[in-house]
Amino acid sequence: MPRSCILPGATIGIFGGGQLGRMTAMAAREMGYRSRVVDPDPGCAARFSVEEHIVAAFDDVDAAARLAAGSDVVTLEIEKIALACLDRARRDVPVRPSSAALSLIQDRAAQKSFLSKAGLPVGPFAVATNEAELEQALASLGGRCFVKAARGGYDGRGQAQTTSPSDAASAWRELAAETCVVEQALAIEGELSVMVARSPSGEIAVYPPALNHHVERVLAWSVLPAPVEPALGEQALEIARAVASALEVEGLLCIELFVVGGALLVNELAPRPHNSYHASVLASETSQFEQCVRAVCDLPLGSVQTTRPAAIYNLLGDDWLGGAPPNFERALELAGVRLHLYGKSVARPGRKMGHLSASAGTPMQAVELVKRAKALLTGR
Ligand SMILES: Nc1ncnc2c1ncn2[C@@H]1O[C@H](COP(=O)(O)OP(=O)(O)O)[C@@H](O)[C@H]1O
Ligand SMILES: [Mg+2]
Incomplete structure (x- = not known):
């Protein structure tokens, strides 16, 4: 399909103003785009990074119409958007991902059945x-x-x-x-994810897999590229390409995978930037956020080449609530460590407040560095 680029100067509308929307808006701004978000929280993470924050619920069709009226293309950073809102926006501007793709992903049952019918490995x-x-x-x-x-x-x-x-x-x-x-309940040996970008004209770019470590079912740290056997990595990319093509998703698609008995099983999908690819900001020639802008605007996709391995460690609200306040100065004493905070004023248990990132010579050295930084930050 020929390209229909939405060029810099245009406005990207985003459903959701959380950290993913904020970081997408920051990448968009760097490339000369404007952005607007819809989010019900007046204090949402993206509020200072966008031209307009429409404070409205994710099922408010009038707000969707307003978002579309002021945008040249609309995307999302969270799955819980009412399909009616995407459909309303679609009357005026392209919506990427489509409501058909979102509809499938919003429903874990439909998603699992789709994957299994498409012949993809699931538990x-x-x-x-x-x-x-x-x-x-x-x-x-x-x-x-x-x-x-x-x-x-x-x-x-x-x-x-x-x-x-x-x-x-x-x-x-x-x-x-x-x-x-x-x-x-699977005996998981490891968790991987693969980020795929697919543009409306059909171009596909697949990042190397990330290795993800969860604690109590929440992502704790993640590293890019995953230090896994090349054959397993290649298999992960094959699965990711197959899923993205079967879904014909426009924009980003992150595929979460389990390693069980040395083989890969698809866990779940997300049609947006993903916590497990925050390290792409340091590790990749094109960050997932810039790639999201390129994909939804139908620009040529950026290189997914790794320039240097990098890891991130999530900072949760618990790190604010556990007694001593987070010790940012100590964490930042470590050479190469960077701090990313999402501008959330209220800390709640389990709430993602920010992350630490660092690059290093090898993936596991990067993980060690962010782990040390996290320990200094929390004193634990
Ligand atoms: N069937 C399973 N067997 C073992 N661990 C699982 C299973 N399903 C989920 N988990 C663990 O819980 C985490 C979160 O589950 P997931 O299905 O990805 O939901 P969420 O939408 O909350 O990310 C997974 O990353 C994994 O660590
Ligand atoms: Mg998950």
Whole structure:
């Protein structure tokens, strides 16, 4: 398909004004674009990085119309946008990713079924729409399971872990969801992710995989490129390309993968910049945020070449609430360590407040550096 570039000087509308929207807006501004966001939180992270912050809910169709009226293209940084808002914006300007892609990704059950039907590797799972079905699913999957609400979960929220079919009632009550995906608890050896950019004209760029370490189901640190066997890395890229092509996504798509028994299984998808690629700002010739701008504006995609391995360590609200305030000065004493704060004024447990990043000669040296910086920052 021929390109239809949206050139610098244009305005990018973003549904969501969290840190991903903020960092996309900053990359956009660097390239000469303007941006506007819709976000219900008057204090949202992106508020000072954009031309306009429309304070409105993610299902406010009038706000979507306002966003589109002042933008040349619309994208998103969070999945929980009402499809009606994307459809409304689409009447006036291109919306990337499309509401069809978002609709599939918003529903874990539809997403898992899509992946499995497309022949992509996923772990054993079942879909449950009531307590009896959940009990049955737990029995057939062996009891030790992750039960995930089909809609709305993130950072491990909207999930329950079970050890036997008799946990069905409590898990069903706890999640209070219409539909759940029931997944066998896997003996995970590692977690990878792959970021793909796909432009409306069909160009695809696939970043090297990132290696991700989660603590209590929340990303703690991430490093790019993942220090894995080349064959496994290549397999991850193949899977990512296959998913992006099957979904025909426009913009970014991050594919989360589990390593189980030395093989890869797809965990979940995100059609936007992703926490596990923050290291691309230091490690890659093109950051994920610049790549997002290029992809949604149908510009030529940037090089995904790694210039130097880099890692990030997330800073959570807990690091603000645990007693002594975060000791930024000490963390920044370490040569090469950088601090990224998202401008959130209120710290809450589990809330992502910022991250530390560093590059080094090897991926694991970069991880060691951000771990040391994190320890100095929190005194733990
Ligand atoms: N089936 C599973 N087996 C083992 N660990 C899992 C499973 N599903 C999720 N996890 C763990 O929980 C984390 C968060 O789950 P995920 O499905 O990615 O939801 P979220 O949307 O919260 O990121 C994963 O990165 C992984 O560490
Ligand atoms: Mg996840």
